[in-house]
Amino acid sequence: MTALREDLETTCWTPVCSYTDLLPERGACALVDGRQVALFRTFDGVLYAIGNHDPFSGAQVLSRGIVGTRTGEPCVASPMHKQVFSLVTGVCLDDPAVSVPTYPVRVAADGAVEVGAG
Template identity: 85%
Template sequence: MTVLREDVETTCWTPVCSYTDLLPERGACALVGDHQIALFRTFDGELFAVGNRDPFSGAQVLSRGIVGTRAGEPSVASPMHKQVFSLVTGVCMDDPEVVVPTYPVRIVGGAVEVGVR
């Protein structure tokens, strides 16, 4: 289980899918409230959730990106212009001034839940 933020007490948790629905190294998109969220499960089973909007193109496509690692950190490359974003921090590894939002994610009874404030 990975929780990406420490403010879990003020977070509203929404179940989005079963853990087994998420394929390793593949993204999936979930609508949580009015947030499009890209979910990722790594080969080692960790879960990550970031905003689905590519800040460079404006398209909601990060869930369709290429999952991998850069400098040992889990990452996703946008399918539009190939900028790489950290799944841990949301920081663009090609342009550190650009950041996508990250969301806490957890597993409860086999269901993946994403938290938003």
């Protein structure tokens, strides 16, 4: 078993909403284990979860950013100063020295979106 699989099996999952509540290419914010998490559903149905805190402005706004792609990588542009963050890695594509946390996200059998924390 890989380390990633072991980590996911021991992850504490928090249900946050229904999959159908997340509109494609629109963000939503959820409080998970005391942290604001920005959730995104892309047009192809893939879910992503990153920290909602914009490290450049200090505001909790990434869930309100513009979702798109840069060189094929799904990303979100902060609504404050427009820095772009990868939804896959959390790395700022404009300044790779800066990043936001990423969180595992899944859809449960009942259709609930769950975010991993812990």
